[in-house]
Amino acid sequence: MTPLLTRLLASASVLGATTISGHAIDTTAVELEELQVTAQGGSAASAATVAAPSSDPKTRLSPSALALPANSTVIDAAEIARLPVQSYGDLFRPVAGFDVSNYGQGGVGYGIALRGFSDAEHGRDVAVFIDGVPVNEVSSIHTPNYVDLNPLIPETIRSISIVRGPFSVEAGDANLGGSIFIETKQAEPFSTLGVSGGSFDTVRSLATFSQLGPGIQPFLAYEGYGTGGYRENGDLGRYNAFNKVTIPLDLGSSLSLRAQAYGTRFGQPGYVERDLVRAGLVSPRAATNDTDGGGKTLQTFVANYVNGPPDDELSALLYASHDVFSRFSDFGAGQRGQVEERETVGGRIRKVWTTNLFDALPTQILVGGDWRKDALDVNTGPTVARSFTARSLDLDILQHNLAAYAQVQVKPVPWLKLTGGARFDQFFYDVRNNLDPALSPKVSPNVVSPKGGAALTPVDWLELFANFGQGFRSPSASSELTGNPRLVPLTIESTEGGGRLVFERFSLLGTVFFTDIANEVFQPALGLPVQNLGKSRRDGFEIEARMLAYREGLNRVALFANYSGVSARLLNGVPSVFIPKLPAYLATVGAEFDIGAPAALAPGGRLTGAAYLSFIGAKPLTEDGVLRSSPYPRLSGRIAYVHPSGRTIYGQATWYPGDRTSESIFNFGSPVSAVAAEIFTSPQPRLTLLAGLTYGFVTGAPPR
Numbered sequence: 001m002t003p004l005l006t007r008l009l010a011s012a013s014v015l016g017a018t019t020i021s022g023h024a025i026d027t028t029a030v031e032l033e034e035l036q037v038t039a040q041g042g043s044a045a046s047a048a049t050v051a052a053p054s055s056d057p058k059t060r061l062s063p064s065a066l067a068l069p070a071n072s073t074v075i076d077a078a079e080i081a082r083l084p085v086q087s088y089g090d091l092f093r094p095v096a097g098f099d100v101s102n103y104g105q106g107g108v109g110y111g112i113a114l115r116g117f118s119d120a121e122h123g124r125d126v127a128v129f130i131d132g133v134p135v136n137e138v139s140s141i142h143t144p145n146y147v148d149l150n151p152l153i154p155e156t157i158r159s160i161s162i163v164r165g166p167f168s169v170e171a172g173d174a175n176l177g178g179s180i181f182i183e184t185k186q187a188e189p190f191s192t193l194g195v196s197g198g199s200f201d202t203v204r205s206l207a208t209f210s211q212l213g214p215g216i217q218p219f220l221a222y223e224g225y226g227t228g229g230y231r232e233n234g235d236l237g238r239y240n241a242f243n244k245v246t247i248p249l250d251l252g253s254s255l256s257l258r259a260q261a262y263g264t265r266f267g268q269p270g271y272v273e274r275d276l277v278r279a280g281l282v283s284p285r286a287a288t289n290d291t292d293g294g295g296k297t298l299q300t301f302v303a304n305y306v307n308g309p310p311d312d313e314l315s316a317l318l319y320a321s322h323d324v325f326s327r328f329s330d331f332g333a334g335q336r337g338q339v340e341e342r343e344t345v346g347g348r349i350r351k352v353w354t355t356n357l358f359d360a361l362p363t364q365i366l367v368g369g370d371w372r373k374d375a376l377d378v379n380t381g382p383t384v385a386r387s388f389t390a391r392s393l394d395l396d397i398l399q400h401n402l403a404a405y406a407q408v409q410v411k412p413v414p415w416l417k418l419t420g421g422a423r424f425d426q427f428f429y430d431v432r433n434n435l436d437p438a439l440s441p442k443v444s445p446n447v448v449s450p451k452g453g454a455a456l457t458p459v460d461w462l463e464l465f466a467n468f469g470q471g472f473r474s475p476s477a478s479s480e481l482t483g484n485p486r487l488v489p490l491t492i493e494s495t496e497g498g499g500r501l502v503f504e505r506f507s508l509l510g511t512v513f514f515t516d517i518a519n520e521v522f523q524p525a526l527g528l529p530v531q532n533l534g535k536s537r538r539d540g541f542e543i544e545a546r547m548l549a550y551r552e553g554l555n556r557v558a559l560f561a562n563y564s565g566v567s568a569r570l571l572n573g574v575p576s577v578f579i580p581k582l583p584a585y586l587a588t589v590g591a592e593f594d595i596g597a598p599a600a601l602a603p604g605g606r607l608t609g610a611a612y613l614s615f616i617g618a619k620p621l622t623e624d625g626v627l628r629s630s631p632y633p634r635l636s637g638r639i640a641y642v643h644p645s646g647r648t649i650y651g652q653a654t655w656y657p658g659d660r661t662s663e664s665i666f667n668f669g670s671p672v673s674a675v676a677a678e679i680f681t682s683p684q685p686r687l688t689l690l691a692g693l694t695y696g697f698v699t700g701a702p703p704r
Contacts, residue, residue, distance in 0.1 A: 141380055464499045
């Protein structure tokens with residue numbers, strides 16, 4: 001067996017270059033370059049680089065996220081394999097600027113926030129896409145633009161591209177704090193079988209099958225998962241079947257077809273009073289109502305067509321999904337239920353041209369159009385043991401979104417690139433209110449979102465950028481339009497400036513940003529009223545540092561650190577000053593490694609992994625800032641031993657050494673005058689352990 005195939009078999013955790021936050025650090029070996037090309041389907045990074053600007057600078061004409069004049073990050077499959085990922089929120093925790101909250105409420109979407117938006121809103125202020133398909137659930141009764149990434153299997157991810165702020169012209173609805181573009185794998189020359197288990201009776205099994213070749217290339221992944229949960233009534237079970245095939249066509253084109261089926265059932269511990277937990281009067285594992293819980297089933301079909309290289313690409317997308325979601329929750333006034341059935345169909349077409357205008361001006365033009373239709377059946381009301389006793393909401397909703405966008409990049413001189421673009425979104429709502437037909441709006445608001453920026457590289461080791469963008473969130477047909485049909489999309493304006501120093505083994509990035517909103521909207525929790533907080537302002541900054549600390553042959557040790565701070569204020573005057581649930585700062589320090597294992601274990605074996613320590617600042621829980629959460633640290637790490645035969649043994653741990661009540665914390669009282677007894681929490685476990693074994697075997701040799 002060749003060394004190349006041995007390493008392919010061993011584990012995805014050693015594929016490609018050592019990376020920090022998704023940027024290739026070094027790929028000096030031909031073998032490593034071949035591994036990255038064949039296993040990830042991408043081109044190998046250039047030698048002796050520390051961050052993406054050296055291989056894909058912002059002054060390059062490119063449709064990639066890294067080429068935007070904005071603070072952007074790409075995480076590749078190799079880094080994901082090294083990270084300690086116990087749930088999908090862990091994919092984003094070490095990345096600069098991300099505020100992640102695990103609510104501990106079973107299979108509901110996490111709180112994921114960027115740029116000073118709240119982690120209480122289930123990711124609604126970040127636009128998320130998987131293979132171009134929008135994930136945000138418009139008009140969701142749970143929260144508008146609700147995001148649930150539980151159906152995402154980490155081992156199926158090829159890359160995650162992150163753009164902080166509303167600066168991507170390809171992201172429309174929900175693009176306030178930023179956008180996330182997830183691409184799944186097409187094929188690998190190996191398959192895997194794995195099982196893992198750990199704390200709280202957690203068991204997971206995963207099987208993947210894939211192969212490379214001149215014909216159809218499959219990538220299949222089947223997952224089963226179950227846990228008893230840290231807290232009472234915290235049990236969860238799920239199945240997940242991911243099926244993707246890529247069909248090469250003529251003239252450099254391909255068609256990828258993906259069908260996925262996902263299902264989960266879960267209990268829900270609810271929230272307990274924070275001060276009673278801290279005083280030892282209530283167990284942190286206690287449940288509010290043993291009949292709380294819910295479930296979700298999702299079926300998705302996606303077709304992606306691509307023709308040409310990325311800089312001159314024509315792509316088309318069609319998708320359809322069916323989703324049934326139910327949740328029954330007791331927030332102190334008795335259990336209430338919500339059941340939402342959704343059918344979504346949509347598509348996109350996109351074209352990129354790269355040329356020289358007038359034979360002198362390097363230019364790239366990107367144009368595209370989106371269409372999406374959501375048909376919803378929404379029911380809410382009081383329940384007993386998950387059975388409705390009445391209906392407070394019974395809606396049939398039909399919502400369309402048509403959009404067109406364009407972006408132009410020009411390089412008047414080699415060291416300067418100017419970028420400008422805009423998108424137009426038209427919405428059509430048809431709402432039938434079965435409880436009150438008089439409140440059945442039919443409206444069609446629209447919104448224009450301009451973008452613009454500049455990037456320059458005065459010297460090889462310095463990159464500067466600045467940009468402006470507007471973002472928006474569409475009105476919710478389930479919770480807003482029935483009461484106010486004149487609502488138009490909420491819009492924001494954001495500006496950003498920054499710079500990056502890039503040297504052979506070290507890079508340093510700094511950005512500042514300013515965001516204005518005409519009317520801040522906040523919902524403390526499901527079932528509580530939406531609050532209009534008036535004008536708001538967010539001023540913030542982010543600092544990221546990366547260093548290749550050790551390099552010898554294929555061995556790498558890389559260090560990283562980041563810090564972000566946000567001042568988020570309401571502008572209408574006292575007592576409403578603070579935007580609730582925003583941490584004052586986020587900081588992370590960590591390391592990634594890929595080194596040869598001691599020869600006593602096995603010649604040719606590898607040790608890979610990552611560890612990081614995060615610090616999350618205090619969050620104001622009321623608009624006057626009198627009640628706050630406590631700052632807390634979180635430590636997470638993973639180590640894997642990769643045997644040359646293809647076996648990978650790994651272990652990982654997550655530890656909360658300090659306060660465990662502040663990650664998922666809510667004010668169920670007045671936004672201004674709440675008292676401590678109205679602050680509720682879902683405590684995190686002190687320590688969570690997980691260990692597993694994966695066996696990989698060749699099912700298709702890489703092309704030579």
